[in-house]
Amino acid sequence: MKQLDEKAARYIVDVISANERPVLGLATGSTPLGVYSSLITAYQQGQVSFKQTTTFNLDEYVGLPSSHEQSYAHYMQKHLFEHVDMEPNAIHIPNGMNADPQQECNLYDKQLEKAGRIDIQILGLGHNGHIGFNEPDQALIRNTHVVELSETTIAANARFFTSRDEVPKQAITMGIGSILHAKQILLIVKGEDKAHIVHKSLCGPITTQIPASLLQTHPGLIVLLDRGAAKNLNL
Ligand code: GLP
Numbered sequence: 001m002k003q004l005d006e007k008a009a010r011y012i013v014d015v016i017s018a019n020e021r022p023v024l025g026l027a028t029g030s031t032p033l034g035v036y037s038s039l040i041t042a043y044q045q046g047q048v049s050f051k052q053t054t055t056f057n058l059d060e061y062v063g064l065p066s067s068h069e070q071s072y073a074h075y076m077q078k079h080l081f082e083h084v085d086m087e088p089n090a091i092h093i094p095n096g097m098n099a100d101p102q103q104e105c106n107l108y109d110k111q112l113e114k115a116g117r118i119d120i121q122i123l124g125l126g127h128n129g130h131i132g133f134n135e136p137d138q139a140l141i142r143n144t145h146v147v148e149l150s151e152t153t154i155a156a157n158a159r160f161f162t163s164r165d166e167v168p169k170q171a172i173t174m175g176i177g178s179i180l181h182a183k184q185i186l187l188i189v190k191g192e193d194k195a196h197i198v199h200k201s202l203c204g205p206i207t208t209q210i211p212a213s214l215l216q217t218h219p220g221l222i223v224l225l226d227r228g229a230a231k232n233l234n235l
Helices: 002-018 033-044 072-079 101-115 151-160 176-180 192-203 211-217
Strands: 023-026 054-057 059-061 120-123 145-148 170-173 184-189 221-225
Touching (some): 002 023, 002 120, 002 184, 054 072, 054 101, 101 145, 101 170, 176 211, 184 211, 192 211
Parallel strands (some): 023 054, 023 120, 120 184
Antiparallel strands (some): 059 170, 145 170
């Protein structure tokens, strides 16, 4: 596992080193935790500085303040930002407390546009094939939008909350268009419980019912899997 995390961190460090003003797309969840910890080690060892880096997170829950332990803003501070030399105003995470979530989405899209293309977008994978919080649907939305979380996503994320009722029902997520607009995408998946959805996403038909299957169309897709997640692939 450490090997996988270090490899992912290496891709990110290389992107930061190769660009004067790197733009990173960041993800939350349990999957990238080890990657962030490897990035912190690289920073502490003087291999990388985040001073010129701009970041955009994929998503945030609606209704959770950044001080809430389960907000993605809190997660990012705790697991990466407070340990490295990021400029606070270069950090972008949708504000789930904006009284007008649609206005927040428009603002986020403007910020994304101003920053130019994301150099590398880190992605985890939901059990139902969601990326960010782009849930399976008949159609997918290009830009940042408010999403109703699916029952499976609420159930999966309930493990982080005291009870299932506490899990927010809505989130703000970057759209599929913004994700696919990134120059490179680093998809990281761990665990046998995701072997089935990894296979469907990477080898099955491209369908909005499995949002991650759209990644098959991206010329700069890098996939990092542990043995469990890769179990159903003929490698
Ligand atoms: C969450 C996040 C996704 C994440 C996914 C998988 O709901 N919104 O960005 O990739 O679920 O999470 P985990 O890595 O904990 O399995």
